[in-house]
Amino acid sequence: MNLIHDSFARLFPEKDFPYQPELEYNRRLSDFNANIRLYNNILKVSLNLQWKDIDDEIKIGLIQSLLLKILKKKGHTRNIVLYNNFLRNIPALTLKTKNDPLLEASFARVNQQFFQSQLQQPNLKWGTASFRKLASYNFHNDTIAVSTLFNDAKPQILDFIMYHEMLHKFHKFKHSNGRSAFHTREFREAEHSYPGHEKIEKEITAIIRMKKLRRSWWRR
Numbered sequence: 001m002n003l004i005h006d007s008f009a010r011l012f013p014e015k016d017f018p019y020q021p022e023l024e025y026n027r028r029l030s031d032f033n034a035n036i037r038l039y040n041n042i043l044k045v046s047l048n049l050q051w052k053d054i055d056d057e058i059k060i061g062l063i064q065s066l067l068l069k070i071l072k073k074k075g076h077t078r079n080i081v082l083y084n085n086f087l088r089n090i091p092a093l094t095l096k097t098k099n100d101p102l103l104e105a106s107f108a109r110v111n112q113q114f115f116q117s118q119l120q121q122p123n124l125k126w127g128t129a130s131f132r133k134l135a136s137y138n139f140h141n142d143t144i145a146v147s148t149l150f151n152d153a154k155p156q157i158l159d160f161i162m163y164h165e166m167l168h169k170f171h172k173f174k175h176s177n178g179r180s181a182f183h184t185r186e187f188r189e190a191e192h193s194y195p196g197h198e199k200i201e202k203e204i205t206a207i208i209r210m211k212k213l214r215r216s217w218w219r220r
């Protein structure tokens, strides 16, 4: 039985499968990533090589999540639940290879103040000098990356940025009908419980403005 066909049949038992399925494993995709494409009736699913040894029932959940996305449909299956549970456990299975003293100190402060030091430390690294993406949490490789714009920021600023990403790790992502929502109402409420967050957000905006100006000055 073809894995893609099987995923579709379990998701839409009443429908015919009108596609030509193609499944490939490759090394180009990043850790535990996957994508789906539909062209000329060929339904192609590409999975990072790491998926190869993972149980078929979990892979079916992954493929079903991709199918729902590309077909713009809603649905929920036992396999999708299995897949989401598997994703939640990736951080615990991921080897921690990246660290940085400044980010680690910030993580420890925020963990103690807001998470009773219960959050497991992810990989911590500086990202690029991005003005658009100030920081991110990638659950595929359990990594918090912070824009280098903040490598000279005071601890209060760094901690708030860290807190936001730690909330992502803490909440993971809320699933409703196979779709992910990152900044849920619950997430925003937690974020706004941070003492003095309004003042800090204004300071962050000011830092960005100043660094943009400085950049354009040096480029002249």
Ligand SMILES: [Zn+2]
Pocket (backbone or CB within 6 Å): 164, 168, 182, 183
């Ligand atoms: Zn966010």
